[in-house]
Amino acid sequence: MSSTRERALNAAVDLVGSHGIRALTHARVDAHAGLPPGSTSNHFRTRAALLGGVASWIAEEETRDLGAVLAQPFDDVDGFIDLFSTGIELLTGRFAVRTRARYALFLEAAADPALFAPLRAQREGFEAWSRSLLVSLGARDPDTALHAFMAFGDGILLHRLTIDPEAPVRPSVDAAVRGLLGG
Template sequence: MAAATRERALETAVELLGAEGVRALTHARVDERAGLPPGSTSNWFRTRRALLGGIVDWIAEHERADFDPAATPAITGLDQLIESWCALVELQTGPFAARTRARYALFLELAGDPDLGEPLRRQRREFERWTEQIVTAAGIADPAPATRALMALSDGLLLHRLTVDPTLDMRPAIERAVRALARS
């Protein structure tokens, strides 16, 4: 029961952070939105810093589960890479949009905080390693710079879809980038 309350508080905190930003995040608002008794979130996370740390860990844990490399089909060519990358961006800007917004808000908020920011950066490095393996399997000869370029493009597409044009067809940009990276 207690673990379910903690999970509900964190899930609600991520949704609140993703919808309204860092300034809207308070223990009381999380309790209210989650339908928890007042003080529930502070029982788990005594300070704002502790709550932010809990959110960072929650996001990383759920992203690892949702994008587990072992659960993803093997990518063996450029067409599969393009399809998979488009699907990934769709998920991040569709069903996981609040979490994606929350992650970006945390990156900005915690940029100068080495302790709280490190789990986010570690998660990013993990995702980069995973992406580099995929890029290599797809047949791109120089995978490290290709990975950085593909991830930078994806960050731009994610931000664009989340802030400017939620219906943007990102496939042409992803396809053009992947094919250009394969030629270079």
């Protein structure tokens, strides 16, 4: 059974991902998690602390869930395309609510950069992983390829989360990766 803190964080992520950042209050989290009133504030005294807890929780959960996928070995460009496509499909399918919550926090972090720290650290790890893979796959200019690759990833995530949840992933990933690798 999960702890009160975990129940509160899962409920908070669900509220933000389903109803937006304004839905995040201690009372709503308690109600959504089925916790006694005041439970969430025992762990996160202020709204800022709750936002920070949610950001850290999202980074931890995504790292755990995607880590298993991204750690799978592959031998060639097609294997990388399959791996990346699977990650996009997870983030916009099974974990879509959490991904929406992450994007809501990105926008909130414009006013509070400290809030972004756990998500930024997670992204930096993903960027380092992606850059090393692009180098191993033969990217001629790995830094430029990395920036374009990350922008493409954000774009396809937002497209599937907001416009077309059923948009095919693999053909777009294939075109982007092969384009970035120069062929």
